[in-house]
Amino acid sequence: MPADADAVPVKDDKIRCDACPVMCFIKPGMTGACDRYANADGELVRVDPHVLLDRTLSHGGEVVPFVRSDEWDGSIVPQAETFVTAIGAGTTYPDYKPAPFIVSSEVDGVDMVTVVTEGIFSYCGVKVKIDTDRFIGPETHMVRVEGEAVGHVTTGEYGSQMLSLGGVHHLTGGSKKEGRVTCDALLELCNGKAVEMSIDGGATLVVQAGRAPIVNGQTETRMRVGCGSATIGIFAKQWHGKVDEVVVVDDHITGVLSEHQAGKLLGIPDTGIRLKGRRSTPGRYFQVAQPGTGWGGTDIDDPLAILGPFDPKVARPGLRLLMVSTTGEHAAYYELDEALRPVQAEMPQALVEPVDRIAENCEPALSTVLFIGGAGGSLRAGVTENPVRLTRSVKDALTYVTCGGAPVYVWPGGGITFMVDVTRLPENAFGYVPTPALVAPIEFTLKLSDYAALGGHMDYVRPLTTLDPGGRLSLPHRHDNPWPFAPQGARRSHG
Ligand code: SF4
Numbered sequence: 001m002p003a004d005a006d007a008v009p010v011k012d013d014k015i016r017c018d019a020c021p022v023m024c025f026i027k028p029g030m031t032g033a034c035d036r037y038a039n040a041d042g043e044l045v046r047v048d049p050h051v052l053l054d055r056t057l058s059h060g061g062e063v064v065p066f067v068r069s070d071e072w073d074g075s076i077v078p079q080a081e082t083f084v085t086a087i088g089a090g091t092t093y094p095d096y097k098p099a100p101f102i103v104s105s106e107v108d109g110v111d112m113v114t115v116v117t118e119g120i121f122s123y124c125g126v127k128v129k130i131d132t133d134r135f136i137g138p139e140t141h142m143v144r145v146e147g148e149a150v151g152h153v154t155t156g157e158y159g160s161q162m163l164s165l166g167g168v169h170h171l172t173g174g175s176k177k178e179g180r181v182t183c184d185a186l187l188e189l190c191n192g193k194a195v196e197m198s199i200d201g202g203a204t205l206v207v208q209a210g211r212a213p214i215v216n217g218q219t220e221t222r223m224r225v226g227c228g229s230a231t232i233g234i235f236a237k238q239w240h241g242k243v244d245e246v247v248v249v250d251d252h253i254t255g256v257l258s259e260h261q262a263g264k265l266l267g268i269p270d271t272g273i274r275l276k277g278r279r280s281t282p283g284r285y286f287q288v289a290q291p292g293t294g295w296g297g298t299d300i301d302d303p304l305a306i307l308g309p310f311d312p313k314v315a316r317p318g319l320r321l322l323m324v325s326t327t328g329e330h331a332a333y334y335e336l337d338e339a340l341r342p343v344q345a346e347m348p349q350a351l352v353e354p355v356d357r358i359a360e361n362c363e364p365a366l367s368t369v370l371f372i373g374g375a376g377g378s379l380r381a382g383v384t385e386n387p388v389r390l391t392r393s394v395k396d397a398l399t400y401v402t403c404g405g406a407p408v409y410v411w412p413g414g415g416i417t418f419m420v421d422v423t424r425l426p427e428n429a430f431g432y433v434p435t436p437a438l439v440a441p442i443e444f445t446l447k448l449s450d451y452a453a454l455g456g457h458m459d460y461v462r463p464l465t466t467l468d469p470g471g472r473l474s475l476p477h478r479h480d481n482p483w484p485f486a487p488q489g490a491r492r493s494h495g
Helices: 168-172 176-190 228-239 261-265 349-360 377-382 387-395 448-453
Strands: 007-009 015-017 037-040 043-046 050-054 082-084 101-107 110-121 125-131 142-145 148-157 160-166 195-199 204-207 245-249 254-256 278-281 284-286 320-325 331-336 342-345 367-374 400-403 417-421 431-433 437-447 472-476
Touching: 015 043, 082 101, 082 110, 082 437, 110 367, 110 377, 110 448, 125 148, 125 176, 125 204, 142 176, 148 168, 148 176, 160 168, 160 176, 168 176, 176 195, 176 367, 176 431, 176 437, 228 245, 228 254, 228 261, 228 284, 228 349, 320 349, 367 437, 377 387, 387 437, 400 417, 437 448
Parallel strands: 050 472, 245 320
Antiparallel strands: 007 015, 037 043, 050 082, 101 110, 110 437, 125 160, 125 367, 142 148, 142 195, 148 160, 195 204, 245 254, 254 284, 278 284, 320 331, 331 342, 367 417, 400 437, 431 437
């Protein structure tokens, strides 16, 4: 489709793309440095189809990867059921020019407008959540791709390890190669591809949005049910009467049933067990071992390594002990011998099911990739002559922000900093320009009257029905994304 960026013809039939600061000269039949624009017989065209979302196409259908469409039947679907995304819409640079598409439509008797542009984000990144207990590396340590620093390990949360990748310092603040590799890695992650990375002093990872993480070559399957203490709280009743003591081995909080409040409430007697590590509260121990890829995210392969000698005044021969991890992946059964030493024995049948229950309660381990970008700066000038009013309008919930039609979380505070789960967009919705920067679709939807009030580019508003259908691709709206014209109607809008 013809691009809305202005093409400047130059000698040798090259044309100059001005959709980003690179300003490529593009020969006939060739594409520019980002592969997004091409010279087609002297005309600057956006290579990918412009994507519309359609609620009537498939109720409950998933958004599918987009491909070049040759099957458009030319019909325009009802206005209220069609949403114009920014995917494939193109970019206007510098942003004092109005956004490529400012499209009005009537929705339930209300005149609405959607302003769309493929934003160029030099200051963006991704947050990655990796569902694993395994140690991936110390907090703040560098994450590298092809040896280049692309981000760092940040605070571990719940049953996950977290990475913060990209951002202004790696994209623009380091060497040229660092910026390029960071941009490539972010693009791959955002477009749902797998990226291999390594952590200084830690693990190698393969991360792909919506897929199980691979840590040191091992595919993770389960996200832990909770910490060791939580696991005791959840399952104490199911162990009661079948075993005398349970230790749930966990790098964060290791739990001991007989000492834990759950055990006390069940009347479980003391067993004389002694744990290494730092006791926090009864039955809850920190730092029983070093972090690692063994039992419960610790570095141990033999769980007995975290036990001291049993107290001979309390313990008795024959005492039954279950040791298990927070995913149920590791479990072992012991009985104390005459010298009060735990001796491993076959897991009694009565304990097999309670151990399996832990595994059953674990959710599938996934990698989650959230793109985070600041839709502030000059991008807002493509929407309004008075950019701060757009920010206020977003904060006042008059303007609904979407990314390729997907719901976003807008951070409180200054600017329009938003996050989006990349799996909720059509695949390959993200692009790049070699400045380096990521290109992400962004749409602002609001009432036409509100748009006029915030100083919108009213002269550039065009009705949806006037859009040339050629080169546009209609995709089914993903059913669990809120419909952008009725975001309040969503059962849930995130996660
Ligand atoms: S990198 Fe892409 S958007 Fe930028 S000038 Fe070249 S072709 Fe145009």
